[in-house]
Amino acid sequence: MAVTQKARDLQAAGRDVLTLSMGELDFETPAPVKEAAIAAIAAGETRYTAVDGTPALKAAITEKYRRDHDFLLSPEEIVATTGGKFLIYAALRATLEPGDEVIIPSPYWVSYPGIVRMCGAVPVILATQAGQGFLPDPQTLKATMTPKTRWILLNFPNNPSGATLPLEHAAALAEVIEAHPRALVLSDDIYELIRFDASPPGPLFAKMKGMRERTLTVNGVSKSHAMTGWRLGFGAGPAPLMAAIRRVAGQTTSNPCSISQAAAVAALGMEPSFLTDWRTALRTRRDLVVRTLNRIEGISCLSPSGAFYVFPDINGVVKRKGLADDTAFCTALLDEEALALVPGSAFGAPGFVRLSFAAADSVLEEAMGRLKRFCA
Numbered sequence: 524m525a526v527t528q529k530a531r532d533l534q535a536a537g538r539d540v541l542t543l544s545m546g547e548l549d550f551e552t553p554a555p556v557k558e559a560a561i562a563a564i565a566a567g568e569t570r571y572t573a574v575d576g577t578p579a580l581k582a583a584i585t586e587k588y589r590r591d592h593d594f595l596l597s598p599e600e601i602v603a604t605t606g607g608k609f610l611i612y613a614a615l616r617a618t619l620e621p622g623d624e625v626i627i628p629s630p631y632w633v634s635y636p637g638i639v640r641m642c643g644a645v646p647v648i649l650a651t652q653a654g655q656g657f658l659p660d661p662q663t664l665k666a667t668m669t670p671k672t673r674w675i676l677l678n679f680p681n682n683p684s685g686a687t688l689p690l691e692h693a694a695a696l697a698e699v700i701e702a703h704p705r706a707l708v709l710s711d712d713i714y715e716l717i718r719f720d721a722s723p724p725g726p727l728f729a730k731m732k733g734m735r736e737r738t739l740t741v742n743g744v745s746k747s748h749a750m751t752g753w754r755l756g757f758g759a760g761p762a763p764l765m766a767a768i769r770r771v772a773g774q775t776t777s778n779p780c781s782i783s784q785a786a787a788v789a790a791l792g793m794e795p796s797f798l799t800d801w802r803t804a805l806r807t808r809r810d811l812v813v814r815t816l817n818r819i820e821g822i823s824c825l826s827p828s829g830a831f832y833v834f835p836d837i838n839g840v841v842k843r844k845g846l847a848d849d850t851a852f853c854t855a856l857l858d859e860e861a862l863a864l865v866p867g868s869a870f871g872a873p874g875f876v877r878l879s880f881a882a883a884d885s886v887l888e889e890a891m892g893r894l895k896r897f898c899a
């Protein structure tokens with residue numbers, strides 16, 4: 524968000540800035556979703572709702588998990604919130620004691636360590652390697668877990684690496700976690716529907732033996748339905764945890780926006796064909812970006828299997844240009860070529876940058892041209 528703000532400032536000063544730093548799709552929110560919101564306003568659905576979501580939204584969430592995942596939920600196991608981010612905050616706020624440890628594989632979504640620290644707990648970073656597809660190694664996880672481990676935050680498809688989690692790998696992680704009865708799993712599935720491979724969709728962990736009673740599955744419509752501004756997330760987990768989350772939400776946000784809830788009911792009920800089109804467009808963009816990046820000397824980039832980011836290693840360029848680090852790379856790129864990317868160190872992975880390919884083909888082509896010129 525800081526990078527994007529700097530890009531906005533440059534734009535306001537008249538520069539032609541290309542912003543590939545944001546975590547949102549460039550597609551429009553689907554028309555049926557917008558219409559449902561307008562209809563909700565007209566019908567007077569403009570008042571407080573139940574803290575954890577309207578009965579209609581909870582029914583739509585239940586139906587999604589039954590229809591798409593053969594996973595049955597009761598209303599006490601579901602909470603809808605003001606964005607997935609707030610659900611993560613509320614869950615950690617409700618459960619963490621000072622000194623508790625939260626294991627976060629890196630690269631991680633920027634907000635995780637900050638939220639953990641806000642709750643008085645300690646983020647424990649578990650580094651992953653590009654060479655291992657950015658997947659957390661079960662043996663390293665085992666060595667990192669202690670009696671103080673309260674949560675393990677897992678996010679697949681991953682922001683920023685785009686990694687997806689194969690079933691066997693998830694099972695190996697679950698086996699390690701099972702030996703620590705106090706540890707809970709937060710499975711952040713927010714990019715669940717943006718996958719380009721045959722990796723299993725969420726809720727992966729909740730469906731595993733012994734994991735349901737200690738897994739919080741986080742999801743929402745921000746990424747799947749191009750609805751970042753509507754602020755509507757939801758999650759499923761064991762009833763006592765969800766009751767605690769409800770108490771945090773009840774004293775802070777009350778309910779998520781009534782109109783956004785009506786819109787989310789429409790979103791979750793939509794035929795998934797629009798997603799097929801989006802995925803096709805995103806895959807083409809991904810391939811263009813990965814191909815171009817790998818042709819630049821000093822950059823190497825894996826092809827992500829989910830989400831809409833690439834996370835190339837740019838160390839070669841940093842060295843060749845005599846830059847201090849990835850942050851200096853991004854600052855110089857923004858100053859010289861007016862192209863906004865996010866430094867990998869924001870995600871706990873110095874030497875990398877994150878580029879969002881959720882932008883029009885013409886924008887991506889122009890951006891790749893500027894990047895090539897900058898790296899030359």
Ligand code: PMP
Pocket residue numbers: 546605606607608609632678682711713742743744745751754755756
């Ligand atoms: N988790 C991850 C990994 C994300 O990238 C984001 C959005 N950037 C969120 C959660 C939260 O999304 P929202 O609050 O918009 O639902």
